[in-house]
Amino acid sequence: MKNLLRVTGVRSVAHATFVLELDEFVPLQFRSFREPLGAGYLRLGNYSSTLIELAVEPYSQVLRGVTVTSIESLSPWPSFSVRALHQGLPVLATNFEGWKVLDLEEAFKVSACQGEIVVFWRDLGECEACAFDRVRFLMRDGILAGVWFVGLTDGEVERFCSHARAVIRSPGAAGA
Numbered sequence: 650m651k652n653l654l655r656v657t658g659v660r661s662v663a664h665a666t667f668v669l670e671l672d673e674f675v676p677l678q679f680r681s682f683r684e685p686l687g688a689g690y691l692r693l694g695n696y697s698s699t700l701i702e703l704a705v706e707p708y709s710q711v712l713r714g715v716t717v718t719s720i721e722s723l724s725p726w727p728s729f730s731v732r733a734l735h736q737g738l739p740v741l742a743t744n745f746e747g748w749k750v751l752d753l754e755e756a757f758k759v760s761a762c763q764g765e766i767v768v769f770w771r772d773l774g775e776c777e778a779c780a781f782d783r784v785r786f787l788m789r790d791g792i793l794a795g796v797w798f799v800g801l802t803d804g805e806v807e808r809f810c811s812h813a814r815a816v817i818r819s820p821g822a823a824g825a
Contacts (some may be wrong), residue, residue, distance in 0.1 A: 652791040653691060653751065655742035656786075659735045659779050660711050667782035669798070671805045675814040677717040677766065677798070679784055680704070681738060686713060693755045693770055694719070701757055701768060707745045708777025711738050712786065715796050716767060717759065722756040723813045729773030729787065739779045739786045739793060757795075759813070760808050767797030 656662050661676040665681040672717070698721050704714030743751075757770040767773075769787065771794035779786040785797040 658740040659737040661737040680714040
């Protein structure tokens with residue numbers, strides 16, 4: 650998994666659009682494109698009760714979309730900081746030349762607080778981030794570790810949280 654989620658660069662995508670949808674059917678869908686890409690997909694989760702799909706543009710290997718299809722629970726907000734912020738979308742160490750799906754069978758967690766949602770599959774700690782509008786791709790040690798959505802409305806966060814069956818709180822944890 651680490652090889653496929655290794656970030657090899659950051660790319661500004663000309664004419665990329667920002668589309669973020671949070672609704673009653675799909676917890677969260679982010680796209681930086683309007684027309685179909687024929688993308689390759691990296692899938693994380695257990696594929697029955699948890700699933701995230703990362704859409705990677707063929708040939709360029711730019712991460713162009715994130716869909717959180719299903720979640721079980723909300724976790725406490727993780728402790729992390731961003732030490733460096735780069736503008737653009739991450740380029741991954743994949744080798745997609747067209748449509749393909751690779752299952753990584755990696756567990757992930759989701760957390761929410763006022764105006765923010767974070768999805769992560771590695772410890773975050775001190776990160777670097779790629780910024781594209783209201784999304785931050787979090788990297789730790791050169792590996793994509795999570796995705797942080799900022800500037801969300803209360804309604805967007807509530808719609809996202811409504812998909813979780815449980816909320817896991819730690820003593821004194823903010824958010825959820």
